[in-house]
Amino acid sequence: MRITVTNLVLIALLLIAGSFSFLLYTDLQEAKEKIEKYQDIEKLNQRSEDFIEALVYGKHKKYLTGEQLERYEAGLKEYGEPTEKNMAKINEFKIHQLFTKKQKNKDDEAESYAIVQIRYETGDPNQYGDDYIHTLTVNSHWVKDAGEWKVDHIDMALLEDSRDEMLRKQAEEALRKAGQAN
Secondary structure, three states, X not given: OOOOHHHHHHXXXXXXXXXXXXXXXXXXXXXXXXXXXXXXXXXXHHHHHHHHHHHHOOOOHHHEOHHHHHHHHHHHHHHOOOOOOOOOOEEEEEEEEEEEEEEOOEEEEEEEEEEEEEEEOOOOOOOHHHOEEEEEEEEEEEEEEOOEEXXXXXXXXXXXXXXXXXXXXXXXXXXXXXXXXX
């Protein structure tokens, strides 16, 4: 078989096309991996939102693992199952902010931070002035447990309480009356 210039050019073009195809294939695989990571964080963000709603209504056991699940079960043994009778009536809750991020260099750990406002029903459900409002921060540490994101640690803190404003006004009124008495 005689090698001609045309054959050499065709072989060279074939090699270039093959290496170009290989580069495109590896770029495609890298892009798929990045998309999967973003989809995973989006799923986790939605799961965080679902978890907070379940937490507010006391239905969050299925989201827990590890130490946090043990604490939940110990609370059930000590205080019993939450019932509608012993739970506060929640009129509404809002998630004002929710931020979820994965831990650096750890694909199986993440954290979510949320600011949540809960309005409890204390009287007429249509009259806002009678309601009791809590604003909380909820910090959750997430780990992958058997391929599913679960919470192994929760930190909650009270940011604001609607009764704080009422108590402040009462104190100001008492000080004003005390100043008038003198």
